[in-house]
Amino acid sequence: MKQGILSQILDYANRANPYPLYEELRRTPVFHDGEGPYVVSTYHEIHGLLHDPRLSSDTRNRGAAAGDPLAGQEEGEGQLPPSFLKLDPPEHDRLRRMTNRPFGPPHSPRRIDGMREELRSVVKGLIDGLADGRGGSGGGDGIDLVEQFSYPFPVTMICRLLGVPREDEARFHVWADTLAASLDPDPDADAEQREKVTSSARMELGMYLAGLIEERRKNPGDDMLSQLAAGHGQGETMSTMELLSTAALLLIAGHETTVNLITNGMLTLLRHPDVLERLRREPRLAVPLVEELLRYEPPVQLLPQRTPLSDIEVCGVTIPKGAPMWLVLAAGNRDPQRFENPDRFDPDRKDVQHLGLGSGIHSCFGAPLARLEAQLALSELARRLHNPRLLDDPPPYRRNAVLRGPRHLMIACDDVRP
Template sequence: MASIELGSPNFKANPYPIFANVRKNDPIKQVVLPGNRLGWLITRYEDAELALRDPRFIKDPRHLLSLEQLSKQFGRIVTEQEEGSQQAHQQPVFFERNMLGADPPDHTRLRSLVSLSFTPRFIERWRERIQTIAHELLDGVQGTGTMDLVNDFAFPLPMLIITEMLGVPRDDQARFRAWSNLFIESSGDPDAFRRNADQVRAFREYLRYLINEKRKLPAEDLISGLIAAESEGNKLSEGELISMVSLLLIAGHETTVNLISNGMLALLLHPEQKELLQQDPALIKSAIEEFLRFHGPLMTATQRWVSEDMELNGQQLKRGDYVVVVLASANHDEETFKHPDELDITRSDNRHLAFGKGIHYCLGAPLARLEGQIAISTLLQRLPHIQLAVAPEELIWRPGSLIMGLRALPVQF
């Protein structure tokens, strides 16, 4: 059985030739994943789009798998005590119990609780605050002539915004970043979650404490809003509330960190495209879409399982099979995109899958787009001569099969 190390930092440095070969010769490919699990890689655009929107590919495996099978998939089973009940029960790790890991009708109910806070109109209200933070961050480094674009700019900008939206104390950001890195970089590796069970538990307790504080003293923030919705009879359990907050915190900044840093890396490696964007700043919207396609923030989509036997592109998928939709491959499919391995910030009809498709389309896409537009435009305006401070081959990519992100991006200006 073949094995592709999707989470390997070395593989992430240039996965596209391998993906091109897989698309050509074995587009629905069964591989051995971390934890000795079998899974199907879906690599072509047409198949990936179908899997993302087809209800036969489900998100909640509890409808298909036994507790033993769930333990192998998720790394561990946590035993929880129902609030107000003496009966213990078992569930997969807590952060799977949110809208990202749910199917209708639970998904519909959970997503509706936060959807109004992520509309384009609501997100637009944050434009001035995003711009202010971008300038403040660059004020802190502009006199030095050098910075790590990830840690000095791309990470703190979306982190400050999502924590302000949710009402997370600013002093807690350092602890939260460590937890976020653990979850993201362990993605797709059950053994990694087993090794870090204590940290998983600590993050859960932190979120429980934060939610309890908001119950005592509500504010004009998203966590308080979720608590209020819970009290109005939407049947949001404590586990769901903790899981929802964890999802919003992690997903609310991880995608944008990688969008900003990967986008800037693409420009720095393609100076003609950087110059074109500097000459015509109005191209920033199409440029962001191209960054999302060319070297997007996610290597793969989040988990899916086959709910019934089916045939897909000549392969027989069975009920309960694990499926990995490889967004990075689908977004470079030559059958869908002309010259897919070329960066073209003027590309039209850019139907990339970076934010997914169907009912699980990324709720935070408007926020990520706005943050990306402001961040990269401000960088090019304030630091017009910005360039890499190291050779490209010295850059190190973060592990984990889910994300495509750099550990650091040293630049000089």
Template structure:
């Protein structure tokens, strides 16, 4: 049994290490399954993370854990935190509306949004990648996709931030209370919107799901609310990090940015996958065993909390050559940037498309961009890791 005498998980959670948690992940991988002093387990190697994602006995439903402080309260969680069979039919219902064709059809509108946002900065020689592009792009897109009024963004922005603050894994009572308040406010907002759409159908994915007649099963009001809240938050929070982490990485690697500028169509698809490996927007996730399981020779008891350290696995030297090197031309990038197994991120294609359009436009239009602060200030969440702000300067904004 590998028991960490120095709690590496606490070091990852410590905000002081947010800018660079990767040396801590390297120490984790020295013993890829470790029991922490608080009874939680860390799984950090590529092979074992992959095994966890494909083990049906590893539950995503934290209500089945033995740790009361981390259990979700009151209503049932959204489908990404449910096991089969309920997870499967709820996900399939959403996927039947959230189709590749729908996502592809959004490209002209996404390009229009990016152009509008960058044009607003054209008279300046400075911008904040987060506030001026990486946040407003996906939040506008997800509002239009779902049928949520864009004018309500200031309200749910606050509630979303409150909810995300609760990703301290049940150890911070004040943050957990704030997260519950944010969740309750979001759910109430979504409940009112769903009631309105039930009375009067409108454009967007939510109305399509509410009035779906092509499936035997239909979501209850509670299921509609949790699904809508999930899609709203997941539809923009992780993409903000992906766009911002991409730009931060590119500006730290000027040759990669120049390569992108010269050959965007050829370079971008692989480059985005490398960012997802190298600086993933989600750093880790949780599972709990439904039975006693053995991983890497370590027995993990039923109901224990297992921290699945996907960002550590993405830099495992047993899987990737020179894993701490950013290589936009790297081949065979099978990363965990969007999770894995049956819970692989449903919104991954949209996140990739938004990031593709944003980075292509930035590479075309920014002349000699430079970081103004490195490392930048980071968001508080240790799970959804990305800069809170990314101020840059540039000589001019090209017109295209």
């Protein structure tokens, strides 16, 4: 019965609503069709594996496997090394620890909270700009929330945080799209061609960042690139290549998932107008609402790059050392064995220990910033857009099955409140 379900999940035709497929997948908590990856889809098993030191995030530990589109995707000579996201301890711990010093506690405890007013200012300016395309009785052709708000907001903020010129967005946007697409286990893609394109994008982004870092070493500021380049702290330093790889990760991951979180969030609210109206009246609802969104419509649907370092038994199935594994976070987030009425969007849900930001040592590094951005964005959109409504439902989605979110979200409203 399960034959072909992975190809259905990856099929763009099912991108708008993969959840019935996830429900089917959960009937076999560890699914393997004999050729492809071992796929884990239930909450408790995924959560346990994310905390299991026998599970590697480094694809260099993966044996050659038939049907594994990610096998063999390693950096070549002159390429950036893997980011800490794709490393195991102790290398992962060392790089993440150094990266965290200019970002969060204990060394920089007020970094994110100190951005709150700047975040509000950017949100205000972007929403002010929506008035010209509000549609409805006010005229205009509608608002593309992705192009006009969900994308420029986190991009602007990660640029300011890192010290990347915002006007360079047109340059790094293409590289970021290419590298994000490389995460997608597309079985129909030409693996050799895709790796060639990905390697080229990685090299060009690395060269671009190398220029910025050299500039920051000569003229340091209060941005993260300056602080990482200075290498302050406890005698630990990054090599130049590690610094470039880390900077590339922060730039791309710092906006890609947040774009999806905000867009999925507004789409969900427009489909639940009672919750949208409540958020308008109760802006503090944004905090639990974003946590429920991370469960209900997570911006990262699955983790396709995990490898056992030894044989692991899960639900009576032995997953052999070196075999490719997928952890389907979005399926685990709607597991009825963990969440009551899992297909219901409920911002009052009391126990929302979701997998939307991962768990364990690889939990989302930028979670504090992503949460704050989504809370401010959605509460302000709810407050200021009068009578917002979808013009296209379901909207067109990005091709990516891993980073799932609408490519465009066309809405109209009667007015943009001050």
